[in-house]
Amino acid sequence: MPLHRLLQPAYVLMSVAVLPLLWSLPVHADYGLAMGAPAKYADGKHGFAYANPNAPKGGSLVMGALGDFNTLNPYLLKGDKLPGLAELGDNFVFDTLMVESWDEPFAMYGLLASDIDLAPDKLSVTFTLNPKARFQNGDAVLAEDVVYTFNTITKDEAATPLYRFYYADVKRVVALDQRRVRFEFAKPNAELHLILGQIQIFSHKSFPLGFAKSANVLPIGSGPYRLARHEFGQLVDYQRRPDYWAQDLPIRKGFWNFDHIRFKVYRDPTAFTEALKAGKIDLTYENSAKNWARAYANPSLAKRGLQMQSFAHKNNAGLQGYALNTRRAPLNDVKFRQALSLSFDFETINQQIFYGLYKRPYSYFTNSELAADGLPSAGELKVLEPLRAQLPPQVFNKPVPMPAKVSPQLGVRPNLLQARLMLLQAGYRYQNGRLIDKQGRPVNLEYLTNGKSHERAAGKWQRDLAKLGITLKIRLVDSAIYQKRLQEFDYDIITHVYAQSQSPGNEQMEMHSCASAKTPPSRNGNMVGSCEPAIDAILKRFEHFESREELIAVSRSLDRVLRHQYYVIPQWYSDEWRMVYWNKFAQPKTLPLYYGPTTWALMTWWHVN
Structure with missing residues (x-):
């Protein structure tokens, strides 16, 4: 890759x-x-x-x-x-x-x-x-x-x-x-x-x-x-x-x-940005929406020759999102994960925090032909049919899930009402405004991060989850503690990037396999802890294929199965x-x-x- x-x-x-x-x-x-x-x-x-x-x-x-x-x-x-x-x-x-x-x-x-x-x-x-x-x-x-x-x-x-x-x-x-x-x-x-x-x-x-x-x-x-x-x-x-x-x-x-x-x-x-503006640096890629919108707005910089330019690309954007650690309850419940995915208000966050500069990723292979769409194609069915008994029926009879959109008029409220109904149907209940799990415990989650840049977006999500009766604690730690907790699988939710190329291969095993779920995570490790025999069977297909068409079918099949499991809540990307x-x-x-x-x-x- x-x-x-x-x-x-x-x-x-x-x-x-x-x-x-x-x-x-x-x-x-x-x-x-x-x-x-x-x-x-x-x-x-x-x-x-x-x-x-x-x-x-x-x-x-x-x-x-x-x-x-x-x-x-x-x-x-x-x-x-x-x-x-x-x-x-x-x-x-x-x-x-x-x-x-x-x-x-x-x-x-x-x-x-x-x-x-x-x-x-x-x-x-x-x-x-x-x-x-x-x-x-x-x-x-x-x-x-x-x-x-x-x-x-x-x-x-x-x-x-x-x-x-x-x-x-x-x-x-x-x-x-x-x-x-x-x-x-x-x-x-x-x-x-x-x-x-x-x-x-x-x-x-x-x-x-x-x-x-x-x-x-x-x-x-x-x-x-x-x-x-x-x-x-x-x-x-x-x-x-x-x-x-x-x-x-x-x-x-x-x-x-x-x-x-x-x-x-x-x-x-900050010193880096100021050095660029002072002419001590010639060129940079700007990955901060705030900097892009505000740091270079001084007309004197343009007069002196500082330019801002966006370049289109066709890169496979992969998936950046909130990775949910399924090794822990209630995140091991796919119904809970699905309801949780409805609560993230990307549209408001994009406009209020990111100046409207981002799009929402929708696939583990976003922005590429490898992303699944709609119902399974004939090529995908060749991959999936031998595994039908190990897969949920919706993989075959429902379109692949897309991230929930928020109404410009009504905001996130309709999505939260739908999430609340799903949680009640899954056996959760409410007590004094708090969501209670099947064992009678309040639902408390922690978002672990080592970067302050994610705090503002997580803060909006935190407030919306509170409307569902879910307490989300945002924990900012230094890089050493962050890495140690990842190595010990000691987290509920983290931001993770599933980095992809146009040509996925054996690195998919590290991202999604049962073996990887039991191994302390590396750069692209199995952060969600998923372990499904059907997924392992699909991953084996990345070791050998005879055509680009076969690779596309295998990639879309993997993408489809993963997305039906709601392991990750997509955040944002740019093309x-x-x-x-x-x-x-x-x-x-x-x-x-x-x-x-x-x-x-x-x-x-x-x-x-």
Whole structure:
């Protein structure tokens, strides 16, 4: 699942899974394949349409980074990573074996690898490296470097465990000769060969003192930039390499146009915003509706050249919402969860708090063709029919639930009356204005958060729940306590983002499976604690599929079953990226379809004055 196409944008590409492309012959560096249609750039003669191949090189781009950093090694488990470096995917310093197209949800093209050969039995894949590929120290990128990289990040205990999870089905990696490397799989996996294509490769000479002792060592990469300067807690400066080995490849034409990309570090969001307004930061993605509506309204800023621009995107927005912990009563009651979902007044919150800038998500795959709609299609029924005995009847005979809307004239009151009736029918009762559960206990819930930005919206929900006789306590804690309580499943309700790509894969198991429900949650863990055999059966289908159409049917089937269980109360999302930047940059005329806003700017914009 490519993480740069997720709900929360980042300034670097991060990827952990991609929709598999079906091929049996080697795919060369200037070729790529896409499922269900010819690859858009398959002739190998043209670069990506969302980059300008004639973009001039030069100038600098200054970004801001919130937080701090104390390690140069992005692959270590411990430490705060250097701004500008991601653990996976395309970035400044490290090239990958292959790169994604942002115009296609399921196409990739060779970079370090000049061709890829997937075995007919899909139990191994062989990459042949481009003989021109060079590390920053001048060494050729060889098969031994790929083997070293993979073994280091998956076997060294000091490495982040992310890699061990995603590459668990790789039995071993073998250097066949200097430029050919083969990954052997424990079982056929529809996407694993392309996940492997997204590993950042570093030189086997990177850690002479050992990986665990190299927190202040930046591995030797082959990417377009080198680390020129850094000051912990203050700034990072990357300098473009004029000797970058891949700069003439069609898939690199028009990319990486700034001579310097700098990150200035800020610890406070207000200081960050003020630095942008003062011209100390050149560009940012603005995810605060309040800031977008009010922070940049001073006419003098516009006169000085500060611009605000929204860019449309087709990214799979996933689902952000209130995740209900079904490990606890009364949240283990689907009727209670359904009634609870009626109480959230998105429309009022959007207008009064978010300046009308958001839409309401409706699916675990919002804003994509993977979202279920209406009654099950013929393709979905092929997935669902074998599980009919394990599924509630409404999955088959009722349209997939959509978030409840609030009447502009009557407000949330009709929804609350409907919720009250559902609760009474489910066996709850009222006593002195309080909702009483089936055991005679008042219904009290706690919303746990570590961010003040969610308090105002939760406060409106809190008041509406009180009208149902439900007490909602809002508990704001620091990040350490928040993480500890999540690890111990000690919460009723949290805000959670189900981050998705255009091409869902094995990460769905981590989000929704019974096994994940019993495992302390990770970045995309099973926060609601759901454990349904039918859902597990559908999740197995993500390990192997033969066409894009099959993936769509499986995704919609999963989405339909999950939504009928009301595990999550949807909050809000945007199908636009809101960018604020100073008027000294130009951008390509063509927008990509699936992209992160600052990533696109970093990689394809250029300096004009």
